[in-house]
Amino acid sequence: MTGANCAIRGTFFDLIDDPWKHAGHEQEAARFIQDGLLVVKYGIIEDFGPFAEVSQRHSGLQVTHLPNRLILPGFIDGHIHFPQVRVLGAYGAQLLDWLQTWIFPEELKYRDRDYAATAARYFFDALLAGGTTTCLAFTTSSPVSTEEFFEEATRRNMRVIAGLTGIDRFAPEDFLITPADFYSQSKELIARYHRQGRNLYAITPRFAVGCTAEMMDSCRRLKQEHSDCWVNTHISENPSEIRSAREHFPDCTDYTHVHEKHGLLGPKFTAGHGIWLSSDEMRRFSKAGAAIAFCPLSNLFLGSGLFRLGRAKDPEYPVRLSVGSDVGGGNAFSIVRVLEEAYKVGMCNNTMLDGSVNPRDQDLAEADRNKLSPYRAFYLATLGGANSLYLDDMLGNFDKGKEADFVVLDWMAGQAAMSWHQSLAVEGDGPETMEQAAQLLFGIMTTGDDRNVAETWVAGSRAYQKAGA
Amino acid sequence: MTGANCAIRGTFFDLIDDPWKHAGHEQEAARFIQDGLLVVKYGIIEDFGPFAEVSQRHSGLQVTHLPNRLILPGFIDGHIHFPQVRVLGAYGAQLLDWLQTWIFPEELKYRDRDYAATAARYFFDALLAGGTTTCLAFTTSSPVSTEEFFEEATRRNMRVIAGLTGIDRFAPEDFLITPADFYSQSKELIARYHRQGRNLYAITPRFAVGCTAEMMDSCRRLKQEHSDCWVNTHISENPSEIRSAREHFPDCTDYTHVHEKHGLLGPKFTAGHGIWLSSDEMRRFSKAGAAIAFCPLSNLFLGSGLFRLGRAKDPEYPVRLSVGSDVGGGNAFSIVRVLEEAYKVGMCNNTMLDGSVNPRDQDLAEADRNKLSPYRAFYLATLGGANSLYLDDMLGNFDKGKEADFVVLDWMAGQAAMSWHQSLAVEGDGPETMEQAAQLLFGIMTTGDDRNVAETWVAGSRAYQKAGA
Numbered sequence: 001m002t003g004a005n006c007a008i009r010g011t012f013f014d015l016i017d018d019p020w021k022h023a024g025h026e027q028e029a030a031r032f033i034q035d036g037l038l039v040v041k042y043g044i045i046e047d048f049g050p051f052a053e054v055s056q057r058h059s060g061l062q063v064t065h066l067p068n069r070l071i072l073p074g075f076i077d078g079h080i081h082f083p084q085v086r087v088l089g090a091y092g093a094q095l096l097d098w099l100q101t102w103i104f105p106e107e108l109k110y111r112d113r114d115y116a117a118t119a120a121r122y123f124f125d126a127l128l129a130g131g132t133t134t135c136l137a138f139t140t141s142s143p144v145s146t147e148e149f150f151e152e153a154t155r156r157n158m159r160v161i162a163g164l165t166g167i168d169r170f171a172p173e174d175f176l177i178t179p180a181d182f183y184s185q186s187k188e189l190i191a192r193y194h195r196q197g198r199n200l201y202a203i204t205p206r207f208a209v210g211c212t213a214e215m216m217d218s219c220r221r222l223k224q225e226h227s228d229c230w231v232n233t234h235i236s237e238n239p240s241e242i243r244s245a246r247e248h249f250p251d252c253t254d255y256t257h258v259h260e261k262h263g264l265l266g267p268k269f270t271a272g273h274g275i276w277l278s279s280d281e282m283r284r285f286s287k288a289g290a291a292i293a294f295c296p297l298s299n300l301f302l303g304s305g306l307f308r309l310g311r312a313k314d315p316e317y318p319v320r321l322s323v324g325s326d327v328g329g330g331n332a333f334s335i336v337r338v339l340e341e342a343y344k345v346g347m348c349n350n351t352m353l354d355g356s357v358n359p360r361d362q363d364l365a366e367a368d369r370n371k372l373s374p375y376r377a378f379y380l381a382t383l384g385g386a387n388s389l390y391l392d393d394m395l396g397n398f399d400k401g402k403e404a405d406f407v408v409l410d411w412m413a414g415q416a417a418m419s420w421h422q423s424l425a426v427e428g429d430g431p432e433t434m435e436q437a438a439q440l441l442f443g444i445m446t447t448g449d450d451r452n453v454a455e456t457w458v459a460g461s462r463a464y465q466k467a468g469a
Numbered sequence: 470m471t472g473a474n475c476a477i478r479g480t481f482f483d484l485i486d487d488p489w490k491h492a493g494h495e496q497e498a499a500r501f502i503q504d505g506l507l508v509v510k511y512g513i514i515e516d517f518g519p520f521a522e523v524s525q526r527h528s529g530l531q532v533t534h535l536p537n538r539l540i541l542p543g544f545i546d547g548h549i550h551f552p553q554v555r556v557l558g559a560y561g562a563q564l565l566d567w568l569q570t571w572i573f574p575e576e577l578k579y580r581d582r583d584y585a586a587t588a589a590r591y592f593f594d595a596l597l598a599g600g601t602t603t604c605l606a607f608t609t610s611s612p613v614s615t616e617e618f619f620e621e622a623t624r625r626n627m628r629v630i631a632g633l634t635g636i637d638r639f640a641p642e643d644f645l646i647t648p649a650d651f652y653s654q655s656k657e658l659i660a661r662y663h664r665q666g667r668n669l670y671a672i673t674p675r676f677a678v679g680c681t682a683e684m685m686d687s688c689r690r691l692k693q694e695h696s697d698c699w700v701n702t703h704i705s706e707n708p709s710e711i712r713s714a715r716e717h718f719p720d721c722t723d724y725t726h727v728h729e730k731h732g733l734l735g736p737k738f739t740a741g742h743g744i745w746l747s748s749d750e751m752r753r754f755s756k757a758g759a760a761i762a763f764c765p766l767s768n769l770f771l772g773s774g775l776f777r778l779g780r781a782k783d784p785e786y787p788v789r790l791s792v793g794s795d796v797g798g799g800n801a802f803s804i805v806r807v808l809e810e811a812y813k814v815g816m817c818n819n820t821m822l823d824g825s826v827n828p829r830d831q832d833l834a835e836a837d838r839n840k841l842s843p844y845r846a847f848y849l850a851t852l853g854g855a856n857s858l859y860l861d862d863m864l865g866n867f868d869k870g871k872e873a874d875f876v877v878l879d880w881m882a883g884q885a886a887m888s889w890h891q892s893l894a895v896e897g898d899g900p901e902t903m904e905q906a907a908q909l910l911f912g913i914m915t916t917g918d919d920r921n922v923a924e925t926w927v928a929g930s931r932a933y934q935k936a937g938a
Contacts, residue, residue, distance in 0.1 A: 086889050089915035091908075092840060094820055122889050129885040239825035300769075301915070303816025331809070331915045333886055340800070347772025351563055356708035371561060415919050416598040417802055420555050420591050439560075446558035446770070446800045449918065450884050 001198055003043010003157065003404065003459030007058070009051055010066040010408070011430055012036040013437045014073050014397040015383040019375040020313045023368070026375040031397070032434035037063070038071070040404040043157075043459030048398045066408055068430055069454060070437060072378060073397050074133025074405035075335040076385030078322025079232075079272035079293035081138045082149050082162065083107040083116075085123045088328035095238040095302050095329075096209075103328065104171050110145035120152035126327075128156075128464035130334040131407035131453040134385075134395060136232055136270055136293070136322070137162040138204060141177040143185050150193045157459050159395060159403060161230050163202040164189055166219065167210035183218040190226055198403075198459070202230035207237075208245045208258045216262040223264060230389070231264050235271035235292075238304045242276055256281040265290045268390050272324055273298075274312070275305040282308075286317035291388035293322045294380070296341035298329030306345050310353065310369035322385035334450040339377040343446060346370035374441040408455035411440040413466075414448040421447055470667055472512010472626065472873065472928030476527070478520055479535035479877070480899055481505040482906045483542050483866040484852040488844040489782045492837070495844035500866070501903035506532070507540070509873040512626075512928030517867045535877055537899055538923060539906060541847060542866050543602025543874035544804035545854030547791025548701075548741035548762035550607045551618050551631065552576040552585075554592040557797035564707040564771050564798075565678075572797070573640050579614035589621035595796075597625075597933035599803040600876035600922040605701055605739055605762070605791075605858060606631040607673060610646040612654050619662045626928050628864060628872060630699050632671040633658055635688065636679035652687040659695055667872075667928070671699035676706075677714045677727045685731040692733060699858070700733050704740035704761075707773045711745055725750040734759045737859050741793060742767075743781070744774040751777075752786040760789035760857035763849070765810035767798030775814050779822065779838035791854035803919040808846040812915060815839035843910040877924035880909040882935075883917040890916055 012033045019029040037054040039047040039061065047054050055061065083106065090102040110116045127135060139146040139162055146164045153160040166182040167175065177185075186203060194201035203222045205211045211219075223231060236242055236255050245255050252258045256277065259265040267289040274292040277285070285292065294307050312319040323338050324330070330338070349370040355362030372380075386396030394403050411426075412419045425431075425439035444452045456464035481502045488498040506523040508516040508530065516523050524530065552575065559571040579585045596604060608615040608631055615633045622629040635651040636644065646654075655672060663670035672691045674680045680688075692700060705711055705724050714724050721727045725746065728734040736758040743761040746754070754761065763776050781788040792807050793799070799807070818839040824831030855865030863872050880895075881888045894900075894908035913921045925933035 085886055086893060088886055088890060089912060091911050091915075092842070094816070094823075122886060126885040239820065240823075243825065300810075300813035300817060303813070303818070303820040305817065305820065327886070332884060334884065341769075344769035344772070347563070348769060348774065349772070351708065351772040351774065354563075354709075356712065373561070415801060415803065416595040417554055417557055417591060417796070421557060424555060442560050443558060446560075 001043055001403065001459065004040070004461040005042065006040045006404070006460045007061040007063045008038040008066060008071065009063050010036065010069055010071045011437070012038065012071045012398060013441065015375070015379045016397060018384065019373065019379050020318070020369060026373055027434050029379065030375055030434060032437050034432060038398060038404070040460040043404055045398060045400050045402050045404050048400060070409040070411060070431070070440060072407050072409060073382040073395070074407050074456065074458070075131045075381045076322060076389065076395065077127065077132045077135040077325050077335060078270060078385050078388060079295050079324025079326050080135050081326070081328060082123050083110045083119065083140045083145055084328030085119055085126060089331040090328060095241055095304060098302060104175050107140045108172065108175055110140045111142040113144050113148065116145045116148035117152070120148045124152055124156055124158070126333040128456045129453060130336070130450045131456050132333065132335055133405035133407070133456060133458055134159045134391070135161070136202060136230070136389060138165045138206070138232065139163065140165055141167055141175060143189060146189055150199050153199060154197050156463060157198060159198040159391070159405065161200040161202045161232070161389065163204040163232065165204045165206050166215050167206040168212050168215045170210050179212065179214040179218040182215060183222060186222050190229060194226070194229060200230060202232040204232045207234035207241070208249060208255065209241055213249070216258065220263045231269040233259070233271050235274050236276040237273035238302070239276060254278065254281055256284055260284070270322065270389065272326060273304065273307070275299055275307045279311060282312055282314070282319055283317040285319045289320065291320035291322060293324035294342060295324040295326035295330055296345045297331055297338055298326035299345065300341055301331050302329050306348050308349060309342070309346050309372070310349055310366035313369045320388035321380055322388040323380045335381050336445055336448050336450065336452060339372070339381060339445040342377065342380070343372040346372045374438045374445060377445055378441055404457065404460045406457050407453055408457070409444060409452050410454040411444055411452065413451040413454070418447055470512055470872065470928065473509070473930040474511065475509045475873070475929045476530040476532045477507040477535060477540065478532050479505065479538055479540045480906070481507065481540045481867060482910065484844070484848045485866060487853065488842065488848050489787070489838060495842055496903050498848065499844055499903060501906050503901060507867060507873070509929040512873055514867060514869050514871050514873050517869060539878040539880060539900070539909060541876050541878060542851040542864070543876050543925065543927070544600045544850045545791060545858065545864065546596065546601045546604040546794050546804060547739060547854050547857060548764050548793025548795050549604050550796060551592050552579045552588065552609045552614055553797030554588055554595060558800040559797060564710055564773060567771060573644050576609045577641065577643055579609045580611040582613050582617065585614045585617035586621070589617045593621055593625055593627070595802040597925045598922060599805070599919045600925050601802065601804055602874035602876070602925060602927055603628045603860070603864060605671060605699070607634045607675070607701065608632065609634055610636055610644060612658060615658055619668050622668060623666050625932060626667060628667040628860070628874065630669040630671045630701070630858065632673040632701065634673045634675050635684050636675040637681050637684045639679050648681065648683040648687040651684060652691060655691050659698060663695070663698060669699060671701040673701045676703035676710070677718060677724065678710055682718070685727065689732040700738040702728070702740050704743050705745040706742035707771070708745060723747065723750055725753055729753070739791065739858065741795060742773065742776070744768055744776045748780060751781055751783070751788055754788045755786035758789065760791060762791045762793040763811060764793040764795035764799055765814045766800055766807055767795035768814065769810055770800050771798050775817050777818060778811070778815050778841070779818055779835035782838045789857035790849055791857040792849045804850050805914055805917050805919065805921055808841070808850060808914040811846065811849070812841040815841045843907040843914060846914055847910055873926065873929045875926050876922055877926070878913060878921050879923040880913055880921065882920040882923070887916055
């Protein structure tokens with residue numbers, strides 16, 4: 001890849017391991033450098049560590065100093081819909097009605113190249129303003145939307161994954177694509193975009209309810225012929241959707257089986273939601289190396305339910321997890337807001353599992369795994385998301401050799417009460433310890449929002465700066 | 470009361486009835502004036518209606534024109550903790566642990582007059598920045614905090630209700646107050662503040678778990694001697710708390726009975742949360758004219774549970790409802806954010822009641838009552854909140870004779886995606902119909918936050934203006 005050179009001095013916080021593996025000692029999974037230096041060459045991290053050490057190893061650096069900020073790896077959004085940028089927060093229904101009323105009509109507009117190109121600018125502007133540098137995105141069943149998505153991502157040099165989004169039933173006629181067309185158009189798009197620049201391609205059956213067995217077979221064939229590609233879909237979001245999936249795949253024992261049967265469940269497979277997956281299905285995800293994108297903003301907004309985070313993080317069968325905004329089911333692009341809602345979902349699960357509601361449901365270990373500390377939360381948004389997408393060799397933290405996408409957080413910005421709140425954790429110039437940094441990050445994720453993103457850098461270049469920052 | 474004179478021209482939206490009574494025709498409960506004029510004299514609404522009519526009736530008005538804005542009655546926060554302004558969004562536990570770890574130590578600081586006075590400035594600044602002009606607030610068990618609360622409210626001429634907050638067990642020693650001291654100090658504070666300026670007094674037993682029967686008897690005596698005062702408390706927030714309340718009032722059949730037994734459940738009584746109230750308890754609330762403050766930000770943040778909004782709005786036994794931020798259990802002062810989370814809680818209830826999860830729980834009418842349209846939402850935040858607090862003779866909408874507290878909303882502000890989103894509802898200069906206004910308001914409550922509050926006016930004076938607005 002290509003990228004810029006830069007040298008950034010500031011306070012850095014990143015994750016080096018899964019904090020759930022270090023319960024009670026989560027600091028072991030993180031790295032905090034109060035006065036650090038990040039040296040980037042052609043968009044790749046060439047060196048990283050304490051300023052006093054790293055600066056010795058390089059001469060003639062032009063250093064950009066970012067004081068009073070926390071610098072984290074760029075956020076990864078594991079589930080988002082490009083053609084829903086305009087209809088985020090649409091009124092009033094659960095998943096299936098909401099799709100028919102608001103989403104399909106809006107997505108149809110993306111056959112128009114000008115509309116799709118305009119939308120792509122709004123979309124990537126909104127991502128960057130929320131600190132997101134990588135996403136796994138749905139487009140529409142029109143190649144036009146997929147092309148405009150990749151063209152805009154290319155202009156911004158962002159590491160993205162997306163693909164033509166297949167649906168061949170239960171949507172307006174104009175919106176459907178035949179399995180044969182989906183197969184051939186996907187192949188063309190793969191040839192044109194996959195691993196071109198920072199673009200990566202995902203074979204994308206929208207969801208099993210909208211896909212016939214023939215469509216799923218097209219996906220299987222594509223994955224067999226392009227095993228390097230990703231697979232992106234939805235699973236077990238809403239009870240009525242699950243019932244419909246079961247009815248339309250009567251030969252499958254459960255929703256996950258649909259994907260197993262068609263050879264898709266495995267590495268580089270991500271399904272959004274997974275709220276209602278059984279423990280058995282979660283174990284099969286774990287064994288297959290498949291991932292779930294946890295989308296709490298959307299899951300609450302559409303009333304879909306509470307994802308069982310603590311179950312997914314079962315130490316015997318951990319499922320790879322990212323967090324996703326799921327815009328437009330989710331009502332904000334901000335990953336900070338996603339983490340806020342993820343924390344809340346976890347706390348609701350915590351109460352349901354402590355035995356106080358129903359002693360039969362008591363599971364104190366799982367209850368504890370639902371508690372989203374700042375270590376766990378920002379792991380999901382960075383290294384954990386990268387791991388779930390099989391991108392952790394190139395993204396997710398500040399290890400040398402990784403791509404230099406990062407976000408610069410201002411812990412004092414936001415609602416009127418924010419600055420006094422944060423002064424409880426840190427007085428003066430900024431955090432001196434990892435624990436103080438974690439407290440500020442918790443303040444950001446619970447009391448903050450996109451206003452806390454001061455700058456977003458992509459491949460060594462500043463791609464966003466907040467007005468007035 | 471005293472207040473300023475002003476004449477405001479702009480686009481007005483308010484509620485004139487409970488929209489739940491007009492299901493399917495919710496517009497009947499609202500009032501929309503595209504080009505309106507609000508004439509205020511000494512802080513009271515003297516005239517209101519279309520500009521063309523109202524301006525004829527008054528000569529020599531100095532009109533303040535607020536174009537491209539939606540003007541609504543000031544928001545009412547039915548449940549908030551003054552001494553938690555700094556600790557909003559504190560990490561990691563359900564109610565009882567969270568109180569011991571974060572809240573009681575912070576609230577103890579409010580015995581210091583300087584600290585309490587500083588906090589009061591932050592607190593009211595944050596309220597106004599969120600568009601809130603009236604609140605029902607807890608203070609601490611120290612009269613100092615209560616005094617500083619009322620002194621700052623007086624300086625701002627805001628209509629507030631608060632009172633010394635009684636707790637005589639299960640908290641740090643320094644934090645407790647004896648029932649006798651609570652009684653005598655409450656009487657002093659009532660004499661000093663109740664109906665002085667716009668201040669109103671609430672007899673405030675913190676919650677039954679923290680109050681002995683003797684403390685509850687002090688409250689009963691206070692209410693008997695000062696029947697014009699309000700009563701403010703918590704109820705049925707968390708399963709473990711409910712168990713504790715039951716254990717410590719073994720002669721009461723349920724949590725509500727504690728308040729009935731001590732003569733408190735009735736008009737002007739508000740309890741926060743009520744998540745786990747039985748249907749029978751809700752009916753008793755309804756019959757007594759008692760109110761619940763629905764606090765979704767907090768209920769999710771502390772994992773307390775999902776308030777049964779649709780049950781509380783049972784047309785046979787409707788319970789008076791306000792919404793509350795419950796800062797610091799709630800993690801934002803913004804009533805717009807409160808409505809967002811209220812919508813989400815309602816949608817989660819909707820799914821649980823449509824029969825798709827468990828056919829035994831199917832109740833489609835109740836499911837529908839959980840859907841928080843913008844009419845219902847802004848009713849709760851304005852006229853509904855006023856009704857629940859028995860303040861609707863003086864607050865809640867733009868009827869003549871009411872107090873002129875109002876909020877000026879900018880529907881385009883907020884996250885990067887906001888303006889394109891709102892352009893789906895309205896192109897050009899602003900809403901021309903009530904339905905368009907309602908769509909913009911829904912956009913604000915789901916996709917916006919405190920940034921949408923451009924100005925807040927109190928008793929005819931501008932009390933807050935957003936930076937840059």
